[in-house]
Amino acid sequence: MVTLIDFLYSSIILSILIALGSLPSLISRIKLGLRKSEFKCLRCGNCCRFYFTELTKEDIKRLENAGYENFWEVREGKLCMKTKLGHCWFLENDRCKVYPLRPTVCREFPFFKLFGIIPIAHNAKNCPGLQAMRKK
Numbered sequence: 001m002v003t004l005i006d007f008l009y010s011s012i013i014l015s016i017l018i019a020l021g022s023l024p025s026l027i028s029r030i031k032l033g034l035r036k037s038e039f040k041c042l043r044c045g046n047c048c049r050f051y052f053t054e055l056t057k058e059d060i061k062r063l064e065n066a067g068y069e070n071f072w073e074v075r076e077g078k079l080c081m082k083t084k085l086g087h088c089w090f091l092e093n094d095r096c097k098v099y100p101l102r103p104t105v106c107r108e109f110p111f112f113k114l115f116g117i118i119p120i121a122h123n124a125k126n127c128p129g130l131q132a133m134r135k136k
């Protein structure tokens, strides 16, 4: 008979094994994050099509102060950009309509700070700039 303790113990072991399995990928993404200054954006616009654009309150305020409205929503408890025809609300003719005011996540992409301090690359398979960097 499996007890609650056995179950919890197995769950902890399983979580550790899963975490160890993803460790090599995490390390390689941190190594890319440390090379952030080498990144060259190829301006393909994929980040405006394939990724969920999370917003901060400051991002919303900046865009609203510039006169934009009705562009954000709450999804899965997070503030995020609405999409239109499967891409970002502000993508028009393959160009960002609000480029100088774009959200923080767009400025940082394909990188972010893990726990707010460790530079790391997103697991962004659709970013050719990042894929090119991986090959160097």
Ligand code: SF4
Residues within 6 Å of the ligand: 047, 048, 049, 053, 088, 089, 090, 091, 092, 095, 096, 097, 098, 099, 102, 103, 106
């Ligand atoms: S705000 Fe601009 S840069 Fe950011 S996802 Fe939308 S179109 Fe792309």
Ligand code: SF4
Residues within 6 Å of the ligand: 040, 041, 042, 043, 044, 045, 046, 047, 048, 109, 110, 126, 127, 128, 129, 130
């Ligand atoms: S997907 Fe990558 S290479 Fe393409 S525009 Fe975005 S950041 Fe630049």
